Amino acid sequence: MTSTHPICCGPLDATSPFPQALPGLVMRSCAFDPALLAADAFVQHGIPAPASIQRSVAKRQAEYFAGRLCARDALLALTGRADVPALGDDRAPLWPEGVSGSISHSHGLAAALVADQRQWRGLGLDLEEPLATPRALKLAAEILTPAELRRLAAFTPEQQAARITLTFSIKESLFKALYPLVGTRFYFQDAELLEADDDGRARLRLLIDLSAEWRAGRELDGWHCLFRERLLSLVAVEA
Incomplete structure (x- = not known):
């Protein structure tokens, strides 16, 4: 993994836009452009790509990449570990033990939200x-x-x-x-x-x-x- 930021993604934003602050939630978001996703981006930036994503079109690959980029940064802030949630058999993210989270993306914008399960048992985030x-x-x-x-x-x-x-x-x-x-x-x-x-x-x-x-x-x-x-x-x- 390199320290440079991927060119397909804008800066990671730590802002929570909800009018009511919910304690313990960590959110990250970023804009992304599928046309700028480099062929080696997953390897270059340390984000494992499951076989189904490797076979996908560029748009789906960029959505997955940007969503996991946001999730990794949110998990680093929450737990101190830069984990990347894998893709489960049901296509839901597999979060580290003790963590709840959610990822969403919509037309060039991705976001991830994580929290300690002892505070929030379940999280659902959606962009439309x-x-x-x-x-x-x-x-x-x-x-x-x-x-x-x-x-x-x-x-x-x-x-x-x-x-x-x-x-x-x-x-x-x-x-x-x-x-x-x-x-x-x-x-x-x-x-x-x-x-x-x-x-x-x-x-x-x-x-x-x-x-x-x-x-x-x-x-x-x-x-x-x-x-x-x-x-x-x-x-x-x-x-």
Whole structure:
């Protein structure tokens, strides 16, 4: 691994953009350009690439590279060790023992979030480009429950698109936070966004049983904000 910064990635940013500071969370983000990813970047910068990534197109390779670059720097700040999470059989990151974390990327921006599991049992982070109104309305029935669809009627079309984008993103974050805890896959219709305010807070409710602990009706907090022209959402499960 060299000490030089890879040319495909911008500087690592340690800023947490969420309006409410959550103690113990360490976040790193960076911009990246797949066209600038060097052929030897993974070897040159000490980021192991699994076979599936080596076979991928440049865009996927750059997403993986930038996400792991952010994760490594966040883990170094948290634990003092520059670990790179491997890719599990279920394609989820494999975090070091005692660490919870999440990685996301969207159109040239990557971010990673880590924490001590004794403080945060599960983390889900998701970056999304805001959906254009026509596409958002077309996808609404796939993403939203009937109750969520009914609540859309109070919004303008532009507000509806923003709410649909947020619902998509924060349910992705919910899955990332809970899947390592329950080992069960679940889908958009299996949870409901109850509310989301302008201060960046949100509230979600499970609609199905995922485990003996995580049953239908269980509610969780979420957070959301705009970050570099993307929507960034977070679900964090306290220990």
